[in-house]
Every structure is written in C-alpha cells, then in structure tokens.
Amino acid sequence: MKTKKFNNIELKESFDKIVNGNKKWVEEVAADTSGLFKELAKGQNPEILWIGCADSRVPANQVTSTLPGDIFVHRNIANMCNHTDMNMLSVLDYAVNVLKVKHVIVAGHYGCGGVAAALTNRQYGLIDNWLQHIKDVYRTHKVEIDNIADRTQKLNRLVELNVIEQVNNLCRTTIVQNAWKERDDLAIHGMVIDLATGEMIDLDVTTTSNEVLGEVFALVS
Numbered sequence: 001m002k003t004k005k006f007n008n009i010e011l012k013e014s015f016d017k018i019v020n021g022n023k024k025w026v027e028e029v030a031a032d033t034s035g036l037f038k039e040l041a042k043g044q045n046p047e048i049l050w051i052g053c054a055d056s057r058v059p060a061n062q063v064t065s066t067l068p069g070d071i072f073v074h075r076n077i078a079n080m081c082n083h084t085d086m087n088m089l090s091v092l093d094y095a096v097n098v099l100k101v102k103h104v105i106v107a108g109h110y111g112c113g114g115v116a117a118a119l120t121n122r123q124y125g126l127i128d129n130w131l132q133h134i135k136d137v138y139r140t141h142k143v144e145i146d147n148i149a150d151r152t153q154k155l156n157r158l159v160e161l162n163v164i165e166q167v168n169n170l171c172r173t174t175i176v177q178n179a180w181k182e183r184d185d186l187a188i189h190g191m192v193i194d195l196a197t198g199e200m201i202d203l204d205v206t207t208t209s210n211e212v213l214g215e216v217f218a219l220v221s
C-alpha cells in the first residue's frame, strides 16, 4: 500500500488521529452485539432530515444521541435554506420524496460565527455573498434586533430569527408544499442549540400543512 508522505509531523499526527479514531470506532461497534454495521449495509430509512450549521460544535448525531442511519444530514454555514441552493434543494427533495422523512429540523446555534459575521460591516471574502441572506433576515427584523442593547442577546435573537426564516423558506418550497398535499406526516421544525449547555431549544414554529402560508406563498399548480 502506498504510504502518504507528510512534510510536517503535526499534520501527520492530526490526520492519524482521525484514521485511528475510525479503527477504534469500528472495534467498539463490532464489540456491541446490536449488529449495527449489518443493518447499515442494508440501506437507510431515517425519519429525520437535519439542516444544521457546519460549525464543528453541533454534530447532528451527538447532540441528539442518535446512531448512524437515524438522521439524513445537510449542513452549511449558518444553517441556511436558500431557494437557489441546488445542494440544499436536492437534499430536501430526496429526503422528503424518496426517504419520506417525517421531520425536517432546521437547527441553529447560539454563538454562530456566520450570524455574528453578518451583523458587522466587515468584508470576509467569498462568504460575504452567503452572509447576505442572513443580512436579509436582519433587515426584515431590524427594529427588533436594533432594540436589543446587549451584543450577545442581539446575536442570540438573530440566530433564532434566522432559524425561523429558514423554516419559512422550507415551507415555501414546492417540494414541501406538494408533499403536504399528499400526506399529513411531515413536520418542519426550528430549533436552537445552546452551546453553553448542550440543550436544544424548540422555537415553537413547527409547521405541518400549507394552511398557514397564505397570500403569495401558498403555490398552486
């Protein structure tokens, strides 16, 4: 087997940590008699689609104490659901129409770097274009956000409002609306993870039908 050459010992060590971690995990799961690998090899049947932040501190399985196979996952910076994002839309379509997931969870988190960056006027590079979508959320809720004096509370509230707007965005897709015309077992949820406690807070915006959309947002075919 070809050996990878690293020109830096720290680079090698940090990569080895991942490779060795996998070996350890395989041993641990194999030692368990539940036969997880056998089940996973057969296929997947997750009931949940998780749309979360790419932040390393909010891994979907760990924060929900679930196993491989339980959650279909899409993550990006600041858990955005933009209508022109083919990646997100493809994941959503596959999860809703093929896997027939029952729950779609938009999971934000306090201390989100993407949300914090969006609430400044600094240039960060390419990501500035992505952050515009969060700035749009700020613009929509400017009065409320501007009325909060404390910077952390201001950011926390924008994290919550951003999740709520992404739930709205999902409900406005034809993918979700058409699914709701056919079935009543699909719920879209908005949650926020508090990094300081690990707790997941339900923002109480669960939506389960087209009825609440109204006006221009409920699309007819």
Ligand SMILES: [Zn+2]
Residues within 6 Å of the ligand: 053, 054, 055, 077, 078, 079, 109, 111, 112, 113, 114, 115
């Ligand atoms: Zn984040």
